[in-house]
Amino acid sequence: MHQPEPDVGTRVLHLTQPVDGGVARVVTDLTRAQLAAGLQVTVACPDSPFADGLRALGAQVRRWEATRSPGPSLPGEVRRLVRLLDQVRPALVHAHSAKAGLAGRLAVRGRIPTVFQPHAWSFEAVGGTTAALALKWERFGARWAGRLVCVSEAERTTGLGAGITGRWSVVPNGVDTERFHPGAADAVRAALLPEVDPAAPLAVCVGRLCRQKGQDVLLEAWADVVRKVPGARLVLVGDGPDAERLRAGAPESVLFAGAVDDTVPWYRAADLVVLPSRWEGMALAPLEALACGRPVVVTEVDGARESLPAALVPRCLVPAGDPAGLSRAVAALLSDAPLRTSLGEHGRRHVLSTHDVRRTAAAVADVYRDLLCLRPAPRVVPTESRESIHP
Missing domain, CATH: 3.40.50.2000 (Glycogen Phosphorylase B;)
Structure with a gap:
């Protein structure tokens, strides 16, 4: 009680x-x-x-x-x-x-x-x-x-x-499910990324740019994603101690948004949200993305499996520190819009009931x-x- x-x-x-x-x-x-x-x-x-x-x-x-x-x-x-x-x-x-x-x-x-x-x-x-x-x-x-x-x-x-x-x-x-909720992607994407083709498959990573969050692993995987999904774009949202190093090694298909006051528009703009952490307790970014109706790909660190509904685990949970596994999962979801929609709906219901x-x-x-x-x-x-x- x-x-x-x-x-x-x-x-x-x-x-x-x-x-x-x-x-x-x-x-x-x-x-x-x-x-x-x-x-x-x-x-x-x-x-x-x-x-x-x-x-x-x-x-x-x-x-x-x-x-x-x-x-x-x-x-x-x-x-x-x-x-x-x-x-x-x-x-x-x-x-x-x-x-x-x-x-x-x-x-x-x-x-x-x-x-x-x-x-x-x-x-x-x-x-x-x-x-x-x-x-x-x-x-x-x-x-x-x-x-x-x-x-x-x-x-x-x-x-x-x-x-x-x-x-x-x-x-x-x-997470605050009244603040983090689904919204139309087209208008917000045009406002945030006017230089990007509206039809380009878009992955977004929200998190402090640091070793814990694993953006370096994501960048290592990204070249293979682009080979499988031509025209795909990646946006890293956040700032941190690794920002300069990550920018120096990033290809043109990767954009850096820096620190933002409100992450909601970025979740809504995304086709897929990725968080390749090396360790966590239970990360908030995947929960926020799911609340916005967006599917996620996360690494199997503490709290990751518990944050996902069962329907998402086979396609959305990958080993930590595995660029090849990460690229396979990201490319598969960026290539399958109906599946993304279905997984996003499952994720939203899960957050409403549990988080x-x-x-x-x-x-x-x-x-x-x-x-x-x-x-x-x-x-x-x-x-x-x-x-x-x-x-």
Whole structure:
């Protein structure tokens, strides 16, 4: 049975360092829902357009300058969070992603009910000694989280397999299905890409231009796609540290849109949306594309299989880091308009039934209420850490 919302007036503090991409959208959606439910919401994050958007929603925003990765600035970042906690005095802290999860748990140390949501595990993003240190921290830091919230069962399984212990909840990512919905492609494509033949098969990749999202693998696969589907075009939507390198190696059939304020028109313009990630928890871009009625091709990383309806799995899920498999799937779908339409309709129904952001917000509210009413939560060993909450 769904539990009621936390008490009106409960003060929640969200901590996040990423101010763009999926983490920022998750925090924004949760903030909007929690404000509507009567909670007092404060977000600690670096100055950014993201912070401005949260203020526009009515949230209190506290400036917390932090680097994206751990480094020499970490002690100062933790000290600033300690002071901020004394000022805000939240009833509950919700830390998002590896960096905020590290600094936040060091600052709180279990003194306040704390939710840690990794949004993909830190030790998957690095290698060698750095990965070993990240894993050692995650195992140790879990003691200071009253609840570990994963966005997919696969992400939870990865954590368990790595020896991370604690109380777990699985709350699948959701998207705003009123914002992300189908629309006519012709007009929007003409406005976005006036130089492109309206009849050209169009693939779109939405995501930060970085190693995690795998655009380099997509570019490696793209030459084979164009051989199979002459005239096909690819648009990379987003910006990031790999932008210059990717541009330097891209053929003329690949366009770079850069960072955009609204991704909806790009989803609607696409015949197919592709996200060739190397790792994820559960990526938002495929869910947003499906909500817009567009089929997707995604790599089999954590959360990918769970984000797809069964009808899409055979044609839309490919191994990670496999340019040949990626090119086959993309070319096959770009060549088959009726199949794309059918898969897009399946995808839209799946998102409406399983990944609506309102279901996600309700499940997170259940986690908060449980922590606020039942603290301190007992820790359990991995074989017993079976608690999952699905909206």
